Amino acid sequence: MGRRSDHSRDEIREMALAAAEQVVAEQGLAGLSARKVAGAIGYTVGTLYLVFDNLDELILHVNVRTLDELHAVMVKALRRCRGPESCVLALGRAYVRYADTHRHRWSLLFEHRLPEGQEVPEWFRAKVAAMFELVEGALAPMSDHRSGREIGLAARALWSGVHGVAILALTDKLGTASVESVQALTDSLIRNYLAGFAGAGGR
């Protein structure tokens, strides 16, 4: 036993994250364990704790990667749309499609909660903010007369909404879990919200 130095600290981190992603993809949060991840990369549990503070930190990093993937998918969706409503709808559909095809990875984003006092680190929130900025960008062309603050609030309200639809539908709490019906729900949410937002009142 003892020293091996087959891999650098960073390499071990990377391997662990990749292994954790695979376990989560296959078995969800419930199937994830430090021993399982360690075994998958050919190291002992102890080594994992040399490289991550604890399991929560590891999961946080898996989640940031998921946010990055989501962001990329949404950016891609923006390349095939014309006009503001079309673009917001495209973002919504891309989001729902990702959630549907990567259920476990996506669920981990919201099933995992940090222990009581601990708050979500800044670099994590920045990634969430980046996602909202895509929505703000799509909203901007239809909101000349509005302040950045208003657009920011609208993007958060609307996107949290899309997210809520995805959660209830995909975790089967609505009794209507098909991708089509989720799409119908998000489309309804987005179309009606935008009608109100672009129209008279707003607020």
Added chain:
Amino acid sequence: MGRRSDHSRDEIREMALAAAEQVVAEQGLAGLSARKVAGAIGYTVGTLYLVFDNLDELILHVNVRTLDELHAVMVKALRRCRGPESCVLALGRAYVRYADTHRHRWSLLFEHRLPEGQEVPEWFRAKVAAMFELVEGALAPMSDHRSGREIGLAARALWSGVHGVAILALTDKLGTASVESVQALTDSLIRNYLAGFAGAGGR
């Protein structure tokens, strides 16, 4: 040891549920364990399994009670509103207020997931449906020309949206966790959605 018969099966179930509620309220899902619940009611772990299939079933019943409380709170909110928009807003605010003041109980509703193949039982989904029916009822006065199916879809889209706002905001993923800002977000979501829904298009 052996027989005691201090309490009937149903009494033990009731005591266990009450104890579980308290543990969850204080320490969240992560703090909940079969041994802890059993200890709190003065029985052994084994007894808990005589009365519940497993921990998942116990949690499911805690969650149904939460849905009942939420329903009651929303019904109460409907007593102090005039006109459709006012009533939907009242429902939204009641929901957010409940989520905020009972964070752990409310979080349990969505943090807890049944093991892979198992689906949410019918009696559970019925309770979720009952919540949506309250929203449908509030929506009805502003949708004479719409079918029940359309109203149902609108209620689900809108309410899932309110729920998503509450999740992201209260689990601190938005970086704006104050109750006021959550209220502002839900108000924005509801007002704009209703403007679109009541207005011309809809669809």
Added chain:
DNA sequence: ACCTGAACACCGTTCAAGT
């Protein structure tokens, strides 16, 4: 310096044995 392996204090779940 790097990694292991065993330990500690917990889990959910089962079930022979006691009264």
Added chain:
DNA sequence: ACCTGAACACCGTTCAAGT
């Protein structure tokens, strides 16, 4: 018939000891 207590197979996390 009802309940216990110990067992089993797991957890997350730590850390002395080995190379």
